[in-house]
Amino acid sequence: VSVSSYVTAASIDEALIALAGGARPVAGGTDLVVGARSGKSTLPESLVAIHCIAELRGVTVSADGLRLGALASHEAICENSDVRAWYSALADACAIVGSHATRAQGTVGGNLMNASPAMETGGPLICLGATVTLRSATGERTIDVADLFTGPGGTVAEPGELLTFIDVPAPAAGTGSAYLRLEYRRQMEIAVVGASALVTVDGGKVTDARIAMTALSPTIRRVPEAEAALVDSDGGAAAIEAAGGAVAAAASPISDVRGSADYRRAMAAVISGRAIERALARARA
Amino acid sequence: MTTVEEPRTAQFVRPDGKEKVTGAGRYTADLNLTGQLVAKFRYADHPHARILRIDATKARALPGVLAVLTHEDVPDVRYGGMVKDRRLFAKEKVRFEGDIVAGVAATTAEIAERAAALIEVDYEPLPAITDYEAAEGDSSALVHPDWESYEAADVLLRAGNRLGYSTIVKGDVDAAMASADVVVKSRFVTDPVQGVPIEPRAVIAQWQGDKVTVWTSTQVPYAARGGIAYTLQIPESHVRVVVPLLGGGFGAKCDFHFEGHVAALALAARRPVKLVFSRREEFFAVGHRREGMVIELETGARADGTLLARRGRLVLDKGAYCGEGGFFAQMAAMHALGPYKIETANIESSLNYSTNQPSSSIRAPTAPQVCWALEQHMDELAEALGMDPVELRRHTLVEEGSMTATGQKLERIAMKETLEKAVELIGYGQELPEDEAIGVAVGWWPCFAANSGAYVKLNGDGSGTIITGAQENGTGAVMAMPKYVAEELGMQPEDFSLLYQDTDAAPSDMGSCGSQTTFNSGRAVIAAAVDLRDQLLDAAADKLEAARDDLELVGGSVRVKGSPEKTVSIADLAGGGTFHGKGSGELPEAPEAPAQGCVGRIGLESFHAPQLIAHAVRVRVDRATGVVRVLQVAAAHDCGRILNRIGADGQVYGGVVMGIGQALSERTQLDEEGRHRNAHLTDYKLVTASDAPQIDVAWIETDTPGAGPKGSKGVGEPPCVPTAGAIANAVAKVIGARVRSLPMTPERVWDASS
Secondary structure, three states, X not given: OOOOEEEEOOOHHHHHHHHHXXXXXXXXXXXXXXXXXXXXXXXXXXXXXXXXXXXXXXXXXXXXXEEEEOOOEHHHHHOOHHHHHHOHHXXXXXXXXXXXXXXXXXXXXXXXXXXXXXXXXXXXXXXXXXXXXXXXXXXXXXXXXXXXXXEXXXXXXXXXXXXXXXXXXXXXXXXXXXEEEOOOOOXXXXXXXXXXXXXXXXXXXXXXXXXXXXXXXXXXXXXXXHHHHHOOOOOOHHHHHHHHHHHHHHOOXXXXXXXXXXHHHXXXXXXXXXXXXXXXXXXXX | OOOOEOOOOOOOOOOOHHHXXXXXXXXXXXXXXXXXXXXXXXXXXXXXXXXXXXXXXXXXXXXXXXXXXXXXXXXXXXXXXXXXXXXXXXXOEEOOOOOEEXXXXXXXXXXXXXXXXXXXXXXXXXXXXXXXXXXXXXXXXXXXXXXXXXXXXXXXXXXXXXXXXXXXXXXXXXXXXXXXXXXXXXXXXXXOEOOOOOOOOEXXXXXXXXXXXXXXXXXXXXXXXXXXXXXXXXXXXXXXXXXXXXXXOOOOOOOOOOHHXXXXXXXXXXXXXXXXXXXXXXXXXXXXXXXXXXXXXXXXXXXXXXXXXXXXXXXXEEEOOOOOOOOHHHHHHHHHHOOEOOOEEEEEEEEEEOOOXXXXXXOOOOHHHHHHHHHHHHHHHHHHHOOOHHHHHHHHEOXXXXXXXXXXXXXXXXXXXXXXXXXXXXXXXOOOOOOEEEEEEEEEEEEOOOOOOEEEEEOOOOOEEEEEOOOOOOOOOOOOHHHHHHHHHOOOHHHEEEEOOEOOOOOOOOOOOOOOHHHHHHHHHHXXXXXXXXXXXXXXXXXXXXXXXXXXXXXOXXXXXXXXXXXXXXXXXXXXXXXXXXXXXXXXXXXXXXXXXXXXXXXXXXXXXXXXXXXXXXEEEEOOOXXXXXXXXXXXXXXXXXXXXXXXXXXXXXXXXXXXXXXXXXXXXXXXXXXXXXXXXXXXXXXXXXXXXEEEEEEOEOOOOOOOHHHEOXXXXXXXXXXXXXXXXXXXXXXXXXXXXXXXXXXXXXHHHO
């Protein structure tokens, strides 16, 4: 099946009209086109290209937080020094998505809406408490990234809805965050195990912790047991080990060509422990 | 004593570099012919099954389909290298996932795909024979039940699923093993890997009358021509094979593969037909990958390290068809000995059919896996002896005057010198962080003497053209030929054009395989230049009224030595005649290997002008995850005289990086029926440029008997040989355990260390 209709939207409204008519959106095309070429999925019959909508491109940092247009590229996000300083986990993630070409072409909105359990940006955004705006021809709604995913490749978005913006609240003072993944090689990698950590420390004590696991369950999700192991602790080795163990226990890994379930579970503890360590170091810096 | 000299600095930039880098170069898939159709294949629906019925009626009826071919539509012949065991289109049985049942030519790719799916094939599925070690058992079902009737090379010892069997026997290994102070036994298993050229293969065929021209991305145009002629039962003079720029091969584009199918489709459709593989097809459908192997080694040594006895048992996965890999059993056996002095030996090596993808030559076939096992085994022996592994190798490596286990006397080889150089470059013995270690491995690889021929002709203006049958696969070996010719003729390399990819033009040639392009084709080109030089000297002697022996060719002219005013330019001479040289050069003779008691001798029991290799690597191991990073590689090679330092270094850089991939991440994963599970670049993990370590290269330039032109030996394959072994030994030092499966993936390293 080949694409029978392709339009380029100049504005959000134009895009929404096309979506209401049954079109599917394409931005960087790094998942859609690559997936179709490799036979993983077929191209939609009708496409609306949204890459020319200028207002969806921005990466804006203010006192209230970070606002990302859906079209912000991974490269644009991780090269922003404010993002690196205050939203480190997201910068960590954007810096290691795919290859140089993927990062330049691929968008954060596309990364989220592709809803792969192995995506890089989902875990950090969940831990950072991000929300997304889903807009349709009839209105818009705001939902937590944590509530966006329904399963591998699935989101709560309706067919006519377009992800327009991602808003991330400014982290509390004393907060650090990190994203880490197990990497077999240094480029062109897909997470076999990934972990995001956000911690807030106050006077030597962890006052808040948010830990999310990637590629270890059907959707990226937080692990409350791991967070509980850290909150009110001193953030020392024992607490980190307990939190890592809680992630491993919560994981429901699969065995496939990338690794066995046993290995993934063991790595869940290692990688999440390291993400927590790095987040703590950043919080204390 | 072997002569070791400082490397000379001969080097130049290859002339085809710019067009490739800028995108101006044209590869086979870039070519389009008027009216061309698209070819698609219908592959086996079961890895192993009897074909009961094929009905292509519906496919043929589909609008836009101009040809559908099955075994009924092509001559009833089997083809193959040392065993003719394969047909263009499967007839009685399909024997692996990528076996081709039918081919379709249609006006678009979509129609061709639909037509291929519409072909009705009824099968009786048979149990897959994926365990190639068990396949040699008497009770195993046969991949080729009627193998005895196949045409095959007499030297192969065939039996049941065994396509080849080879032994190396020297002395009384039992007695020697019994007398040893230390005996070490090891077993290793390797996964299949792929060549993965970045250019997927492409073929275009066009008939004019009863003659066909085939443009194809092959490393071996003459083998491709021979395959087309044989399978279609037409004379080779009716087949012209042209190779546009080749986007990598690494061995995977050796052999005749799909040229016959496409030529047959074009003949039936009466239109040009083009085949371009997808990346998935490039993985599973190509009957040409690096073989999986089971390697068992046992070595007995005296307390001082002297190697008294070596037993070896090797089992190699041939897959479903012979292809050009029929020689693997003996080649693997030679690598199980390695470049060591061993007093007694008994190595047996089996090459077994299975219903897996066929294996054939990938860069240094059989060597990287066996070397990886042997070099770990040698380190295990060193540990058992309480010796430093480098010290053990110093004591046991071959040197000038050594006799190999097959009775070959080695002369002027710098094996030990490469070891010393690699150890020096890496800083062996330095203090390292606790998660780092240095490992060392050595290996060897033969030169292959083969016939070749070339022409060098002068144009009327004094420029020239070189016509060679050699194929350029990216190594730059063909690109160096103008330099050799220019040196003989006192001209400049830029004075020559190069015609190298057309079987109608040049004498036949082995192609770009076996690291032999410079060795054989370079020899022929130089001989042709010398022939032309003689013609020019004769003509100039006439013109200058001088004695021929007093003349020299310098700066584009022929002149009388000592009287620079008595000169005639080559351009002036060229205008007055049709100067054309031809040559083959003298084929070097293989060294003798008179050992008795070896069976399955196919000519590899002696290693002609062997290339000697020592790699030392420094790695860092993340013990908690098993992830290994290679930080530094020191590569010291005796490849004879280096003719182009840039090109030779490039072969080492590429070979080392390929070796790292095969050591740590590259593997084809198969399901229980032998189907590919990761036939794509996302999960077939090539290493990337970002993973490449610092690579230091040293050339020990030795004047080896039987070497190629200007004292050169091969360069392309050796860098692949000991890389995995050196990495394995470094990893074992860090984790205190052996990883006995290749590749040594993070999970396997983690498994071994925890």
